[in-house]
Amino acid sequence: MQLSDLTQRDEQDPLASKRMQFELPQDTIYLDGNSLGALPKASAKRVQEVVSQQWGNDLISSWNKHQWIELPLETAEKIAPLIGAAKDQVIVCDSISVNLFKLLTAALAMQTGRNIVVSEQGNFPTDLYMVQGIEALLGEQRCTLNSVATADIESALTEEVAVLMLTHVNFKTGRIHDMQRLTRLAQDKGILVLWDLAHSAGALPVELDKCNADFAVGCGYKYLNGGPGAPAFLYAASRHHDAIRQPLSGWMGHTSPFAFDEAYQPAPGIKQFLTGTPSVIAMAVLDAALEVFTDIDMYQLREKSVALTDSFLTLKEQQAALDELQLISPVDTSVRGSQLSFTHQNAYAICQALIDHGVVPDFRAPDIIRFGFTPLYLRYQDMHTAIEILVKVMSEKLYLQQQYQVKAAVT
């Protein structure tokens, strides 16, 4: 594979013009959109408008005038098609962690006589931590985490299990779970299924309704490009809306918040999952970011994502200097998300050296270098440049330099 092959693919890329919708730093190949998506120009514009005009000038009247009150649903309506959710099943609010708490406690309450939450070792820690928090709060007789090896998930699905909670695409390896199959297997045993879409939403097609998923949560700041710490989203299938009751019953989830009744009465439908007053600024930034997706076919996006990871891997394998980097992502593209992860004992320092030379991956303890591939703003030719720099870092052992060894607070 040559640079010319890649520039040719760029010329033919139907998504090529999407790159123009982002502000991207000069001389940087950003392979960390799976940790923090790049800045959409629409978000930079919207934040100005919301802060200076809406807040600054229209002040409190903006809740009506600029429909701030509708943002959690309006923003969610832009996410719904990306995750295969029909209308009125998605809402934007809080963080993934808080939304997991709402859904897990509510799902456990629906599952009389069952107390086990099955999850996976190697899942993103916050998912496991939230179950542990619920376990400590409710006691083991009402909630017990059973975190099993990937190979043991299916056999763990017994009739004592209340909830199966999995992350669709693993944050370390990029491995994709078979959502349809696992949802069906679990539901056959009466288990409710909760998917974490942190590394899927905006990166690959997700079919929540088609898979008959019960619940899902997802992240606004990764592939949806909603800005650092953007609000998260929550999906609950409509069939559950009447039966469910979540315990974080704040005023924004009340059926009539401005009546100031003293008894909580949940709003009908998905709005019952709101809790406190959401950050309008943060949500508006995410809302604007989602404009990039309005004309996107997620299957076409996925095609480019696969082609990008494949190109990167092919180029990597052509370089003996990169043999030390051990792939831990699946080779089979059908079960690989929009990322490639490699292990190396100097992973941290390699990441730092790469960043210093204009290629931005991230490090995941203890020894993983993670490259994320965002089809919206990456070019095929970037794969070539990134590999060139990676070869330089590895062959010249630049990562052994002292300045790359010092660990920062966030790694």
Add this chain to the structure above:
Amino acid sequence: MQLSDLTQRDEQDPLASKRMQFELPQDTIYLDGNSLGALPKASAKRVQEVVSQQWGNDLISSWNKHQWIELPLETAEKIAPLIGAAKDQVIVCDSISVNLFKLLTAALAMQTGRNIVVSEQGNFPTDLYMVQGIEALLGEQRCTLNSVATADIESALTEEVAVLMLTHVNFKTGRIHDMQRLTRLAQDKGILVLWDLAHSAGALPVELDKCNADFAVGCGYKYLNGGPGAPAFLYAASRHHDAIRQPLSGWMGHTSPFAFDEAYQPAPGIKQFLTGTPSVIAMAVLDAALEVFTDIDMYQLREKSVALTDSFLTLKEQQAALDELQLISPVDTSVRGSQLSFTHQNAYAICQALIDHGVVPDFRAPDIIRFGFTPLYLRYQDMHTAIEILVKVMSEKLYLQQQYQVKAAVT
């Protein structure tokens, strides 16, 4: 009281120059800073910097380079002196509702054998709703809300009570509770005390440490001017940090989030109250807004607040046309926050007519007109203008016009 008296007070006002630090709309007297504070110029500047430079250009590296990871504590350190809290007891995160959930569940767990949460009828609904959510989740034998009339609070403090949860300044009437006395009375019975400072923080001096408060929550978007839906804050007295365990145990509250351990281990101290990834943009806006307070003496601010409400009330009482407006805030300034509330059967329409004529109060169902007085950006002369317009609206019965009767989504 004449306009000239008021302009003279403006000339002598040591806080007069603070008004220059805000972007304020032309020809508007904004008496709703207790619902949404005005835009500080520093926030408008900071949001640009965070979005365009930090996010847009420095991307993921900003978590270290611009110390995003430190924001929840750094922003909290600016709030701590305003609420009388020594270092390391305050953190900025989530919403008031979510923070109430953390503190209430944690406090209940500390109070073996006690299950009652005493609160007050007429408290802000979300406070009551969150207890109701916990009651439904844990069962009445672990949590029961006892919401009593204001006059019955003291007699409700028995040895069955686990937590006393009160809002320091009532959102409807502006009545201030005696924090020191109530905290002491409750603690004499072994009760933990949780204060909601939504209408106090930034409006009047609060002395959490001095009053020996156990816990508190507060709002970023009212008197702290942190923007619509700004993150909230949480206070937990250091003496509780070792014993307490909150159930929303997300990765940001882990002692070592980037180690990606699978077992939750709370961070020491106040950081254990973090849950998910916070909105950096929203928090940075609040952080910048707090710069306005760096040289503020809260006792001096309180003096102006009292003088503003007193001027407004004196002017109001000089006008027979305003007799129909019934004061429901205390007359005694020592127990009155930075607001004045009046009832009238046409309260909603009166608010709308006032807004249309350049004076912005807010409506609180069913019949309250609420005027908030923010000493940082209001002038004494504004009291005169506001009363003039109020007289016009009332004497000409402008509120009876059709267009002021139509209720908006947020009222």
